[in-house]
Amino acid sequence: MFTSFIVLIILDSSFGFIKYDTGLLKVYDYEVSSFNCQNGFSKTATINFAGTFENQPQVFFYLEKIDLERAELEFKLSITTITVTSFQTLISCAKYRVYRTQIRWFAIDDQRIEVINNFNMINPDDKTFQIKNPNAQYGFLTLTSIHFTGQIDFQLSISSITTNSATVTITKVSGKFANLKQIGYQLVVGVQEAFINLGLMTPTGGFSSGALPIQTNRWFFIALQGLNYNYADNIRIETLFTNTATTLSYTFGAWQGVTETPNRHSQIWIAYQFTYSYKALECFSVRTSRREAFDLTILPPIYLELVSLNQIYTTIGNYNYIINKSVQPVNIVILLGCPNGKKVKAEFNKCNSCSTQKFYSITYNCFNKMNYVGFYPVFKQAFQQYNQLKINMQSSSLEITQVLYDQKITEQLIIKVQILNQ
Structure with missing residues (x-):
């Protein structure tokens, strides 16, 4: 040869x-x-x-x-x-x-x-x-x-x-x-x-x-x-x-x-050499809401929905989900209680290539009249690909990490929401 x-x-x-x-x-x-x-x-x-x-x-x-x-x-x-x-x-x-x-x-x-x-x-x-x-x-x-x-x-x-x-x-x-x-x-x-x-x-x-x-x-x-x-x-x-x-x-x-x-x-x-490098989903817009919930105990601590995919998560645990490459953009709904005296901090991956300000960062202080917070981020892909997500849902936090198979396998955080003390 x-x-x-x-x-x-x-x-x-x-x-x-x-x-x-x-x-x-x-x-x-x-x-x-x-x-x-x-x-x-x-x-x-x-x-x-x-x-x-x-x-x-x-x-x-x-x-x-x-x-x-x-x-x-x-x-x-x-x-x-x-x-x-x-x-x-x-x-x-x-x-x-x-x-x-x-x-x-x-x-x-x-x-x-x-x-x-x-x-x-x-x-x-x-x-x-x-x-x-x-x-x-x-x-x-x-x-x-x-x-x-x-x-x-x-x-x-x-x-x-x-x-x-x-x-x-x-x-x-x-x-x-x-x-x-x-x-x-x-x-x-x-x-x-x-x-x-x-x-x-x-x-x-x-x-x-x-x-x-x-x-x-x-x-x-x-x-x-x-x-x-x-x-x-x-x-x-x-x-x-x-x-x-x-x-x-x-x-x-x-x-x-x-x-x-x-x-x-x-x-x-x-x-043996590649042109395309797989990148994580990027958030290009995020809408928020605040409202009063009369009884937080009857609501899930955190509610996650992958809109149009019929995927809803309300229970503490670790999950894996692959978003079909045809789904563009990717719309997500996150709702969570905001108990009095706490604060909610949310971060959404905004820019893979940026050296600074890579995340949209939003913080809300909680009080009785506005004790239920919603985030509605919208994500886009760099090019059409299947997006593998690892979801970690706890009583006071939510993390979504994307698994990327490139020259190496890497995991990149795209969403982090926490309930913290003020």
């Missing part, structure tokens, strides 16, 4: 941390090392990063070259540990021989991408996974291991992604699916900017991608999603790259005189 991608690294100028790294692992290849993977053989490999990450990175990979012996073959492959300086893989071959698995790997420290591992799944079936980032609404799958006993014909697909889960399905071709005993794969999800998907390719033998324009600040990734294998020869795929200053291309050609195995794969450009 092209050398320029192997050395793509960025350093944090303050601390010397790298943000991403990539390389090619060749030790699981009989032509490169003393690799004889069959009959219960296993081998580990430790891959050192080109520098040190600030946080444990996420690592994902694809099989750039594979040669798997015909007959009943079973091999398992997984990432066993990841640290800030290296990661370790483990391969094992239960029966017949795995001649080679060259692995193109990628590591990134960025929370706009999430890697979910489903290594070595026995009795393959559809499966739903929990995801962290509500804005990770895009993704792809990449095959990592397999066990088969005859002809196979299958394809992995992401059938749905919601704000908290992703479902992976597998085709079940009659007469062939029963021969598929185990598969492993990685599910990679991310924000819209993370991936450019050029679509599904279905080569039946020799294949040429043609010239693909190189995308700035992105890796090229071949996501193997399925195989159509007739059980007549080895499973073989050898990816050969050619690149110019502006384009990339790859071929699947005849390997040792044998046409390569029909497969299904997607062409993905993956961002």
